[in-house]
Amino acid sequence: MTPQPRTGGQILVDQLIVHGVDHLFCVPGESYLAALDALHDASIAVTVCRQEGGAAMMAEAYGKLTGRPGISFVTRGPGATNASPGLHIARQDSSPMILFVGQVGREMKEREAFQELDYKAVFGTIAKWVVDVDDPARLPELVSRAFHVATSGRPGPVVVALPEDMLTQEASVADAPPYEPIETHPSLGQTAELQKLLWAAKRPVAILGGSRWSAQGVQRFARFAERFALPVSTSFRRQMLFPADHPCYAGDCGIGPNPKLLARLKEADLVLLVGGRMSEMPSQSYTLFDIPSPRQTLVHIHPDAGELGRVYRPHLAINASPTAFSAALEGVQPPNEISWAEETRKAHVDFLAWTDPAAVDPPGRFQMNKAMAHLRRALPADTIFCNGAGNFAAWAHRFWHFKHYGTQLAPTSGSMGYGVPAAIGAKRIFPGRTVVALAGDGDFLMNGQEFATAVQYELPLVIILLDNGMYGTIRMHQEREYPGRISATMLRNPDFAAYATAFGGHGERVETTDDFAPALARALASGKPAILHCLVDPEAITPTTTLTALREKALAQQKA
Numbered sequence: 001m002t003p004q005p006r007t008g009g010q011i012l013v014d015q016l017i018v019h020g021v022d023h024l025f026c027v028p029g030e031s032y033l034a035a036l037d038a039l040h041d042a043s044i045a046v047t048v049c050r051q052e053g054g055a056a057m058m059a060e061a062y063g064k065l066t067g068r069p070g071i072s073f074v075t076r077g078p079g080a081t082n083a084s085p086g087l088h089i090a091r092q093d094s095s096p097m098i099l100f101v102g103q104v105g106r107e108m109k110e111r112e113a114f115q116e117l118d119y120k121a122v123f124g125t126i127a128k129w130v131v132d133v134d135d136p137a138r139l140p141e142l143v144s145r146a147f148h149v150a151t152s153g154r155p156g157p158v159v160v161a162l163p164e165d166m167l168t169q170e171a172s173v174a175d176a177p178p179y180e181p182i183e184t185h186p187s188l189g190q191t192a193e194l195q196k197l198l199w200a201a202k203r204p205v206a207i208l209g210g211s212r213w214s215a216q217g218v219q220r221f222a223r224f225a226e227r228f229a230l231p232v233s234t235s236f237r238r239q240m241l242f243p244a245d246h247p248c249y250a251g252d253c254g255i256g257p258n259p260k261l262l263a264r265l266k267e268a269d270l271v272l273l274v275g276g277r278m279s280e281m282p283s284q285s286y287t288l289f290d291i292p293s294p295r296q297t298l299v300h301i302h303p304d305a306g307e308l309g310r311v312y313r314p315h316l317a318i319n320a321s322p323t324a325f326s327a328a329l330e331g332v333q334p335p336n337e338i339s340w341a342e343e344t345r346k347a348h349v350d351f352l353a354w355t356d357p358a359a360v361d362p363p364g365r366f367q368m369n370k371a372m373a374h375l376r377r378a379l380p381a382d383t384i385f386c387n388g389a390g391n392f393a394a395w396a397h398r399f400w401h402f403k404h405y406g407t408q409l410a411p412t413s414g415s416m417g418y419g420v421p422a423a424i425g426a427k428r429i430f431p432g433r434t435v436v437a438l439a440g441d442g443d444f445l446m447n448g449q450e451f452a453t454a455v456q457y458e459l460p461l462v463i464i465l466l467d468n469g470m471y472g473t474i475r476m477h478q479e480r481e482y483p484g485r486i487s488a489t490m491l492r493n494p495d496f497a498a499y500a501t502a503f504g505g506h507g508e509r510v511e512t513t514d515d516f517a518p519a520l521a522r523a524l525a526s527g528k529p530a531i532l533h534c535l536v537d538p539e540a541i542t543p544t545t546t547l548t549a550l551r552e553k554a555l556a557q558q559k560a
């Protein structure tokens with residue numbers, strides 16, 4: 001039987017439903033009206049955003065939290081280029097995402113028509129795959145491929161361009177079946193070899209990173225760690241991959257990690273790198289392990305064969321998704337005696353000491369270490385904690401204890417402006433969960449307009465905005481490299497509490513540590529999106545040092 005004719009827009013939206021799409025994030029454009037019209041009657045929750053960067057980051061956050069492709073729709077030309085930061089995050093963070101972009105009519109292509117872009121050229125090195133769909137009858141095939149490419153191997157972003165006239169043309173074509181992410185499992189020989197290496201090891205350690213994990217995968221890996229008393233570390237901005245309260249947890253190797261953890265990683269004789277790539281940040285600028293051949297016996301587990309042997313030559317390379325690998329670990333047996341158990345216990349004690357908010361004492365009337373201690377007491381363990389990029393993020397990474405998978409939205413790509421849209425995406429997907437975004441004053445205003453989206457969809461999330469009146473991270477680098485020469489890093493800020501109320505949310509100004517707890521309680525009780533505008537002493541540049549100390553050290557070095 002020939003299927004009923006449908007417009008390209010309708011075929012497209014029907015494919016999204018087939019593949020299980022329940023949310024999408026967009027900024028509308030006249031270039032894809034037919035798709036918007038098909039969405040009018042579809043069972044997909046649409047979030048209309050204020051800028052495509054925010055929409056794309058929300059979609060990326062969806063991919064990060066669920067493992068299913070986050071979907072974003074934007075218009076051609078400027079809509080597409082505005083969305084590019086979300087694509088770049090999905091690329092570096094290995095998150096599945098599909099960006100649908102408008103395209104000029106097929107009959108006008110190659111004339112540089114209004115807002116025309118060659119997407120293959122523009123997004124060729126950011127996206128995993130870019131396609132122009134020129135025939136509505138091929139939508140089922142090409143959209144199905146987009147879902148497979150976005151989710152298989154190392155997940156990432158796919159761009160699907162939709163010529164305007166293709167979306168209004170009718171075709172008779174059947175839907176594709178729902179996509180299935182391709183799983184890769186370790187072989188029996190590989191798990192036997194792994195067991196042999198573990199039995200021979202004296203100082204093994206695991207580092208968990210990347211994507212293609214799941215709640216079950218994380219639980220299974222935690223059980224494996226327990227049976228082996230294996231110390232486990234997480235990669236940069238991947239703390240949610242191992243419970244912080246687990247006795248085997250040794251902490252994360254991100255920016256400014258615990259020096260005791262770094263020493264442990266260097267002294268290890270066997271490193272189990274699961275899902276991660278050990279790129280610039282976790283590898284401490286590629287200094288932790290020798291390239292190409294680490295001194296340590298490296299077992300690298302990655303879902304993409306192309307990442308195995310790319311930078312580091314592994315002793316044992318296992319092409320498997322972290323979830324499938326963790327399942328296979330149930331068959332790996334520990335030695336009778338575990339010689340490293342005491343070291344593991346010490347590693348966890350060191351982690352607890354390093355992440356104790358009372359261990360630091362930053363200057364200022366408002367002290368963020370004390371606010372973090374309060375957040376740890378006051379917020380539920382399954383709170384989704386989001387951040388963008390800037391020194392302020394260190395407070396979340398060091399002092400928040402992530403206890404569950406699916407609770408962290410933080411860009412390993414270091415993209416400012418991520419925390420607020422990520423939090424909005426998270427609260428849209430999981431309205432029952434507590435969602436907090438930690439933002440800097442610079443970071444917040446990169447996508448602060450999306451606060452209007454939070455108000456529009458009545459999303460009671462809390463933004464903790466740390467205002468030090470500057471692009472503090474860059475000022476820190478300036479004081480180190482060019483002491484006393486402040487250049488383009490100072491900011492004059494608005495009253496962010498008034499900003500929140502002007503948008504229809506809840507705003508609070510937090511000037512002292514004592515102000516914080518009652519302001520947070522009022523924000524949570526307000527039932528509205530809220531901003532806590534916290535005034536941070538610019539001297540408190542990191543949890544452990546001050547701007548003046550940095551400058552004086554650099555000046556002394558210049559003199560010497």
Ligand SMILES: Cc1ncc(C[n+]2csc(CCOP(=O)(O)OP(=O)(O)O)c2C)c(N)n1
Binds near residue numbers: 414
């Ligand atoms: C999109 C983007 N632009 C620029 C940078 C470079 N950058 C990194 S941190 C930073 C300053 C962040 O300032 P703020 O949010 O106020 O946080 P603070 O460092 O002051 O805590 C800048 C400009 C970046 N990482 N991402």
Ligand SMILES: [Mg+2]
Binds near residue numbers: 390466467472
């Ligand atoms: Mg700042």
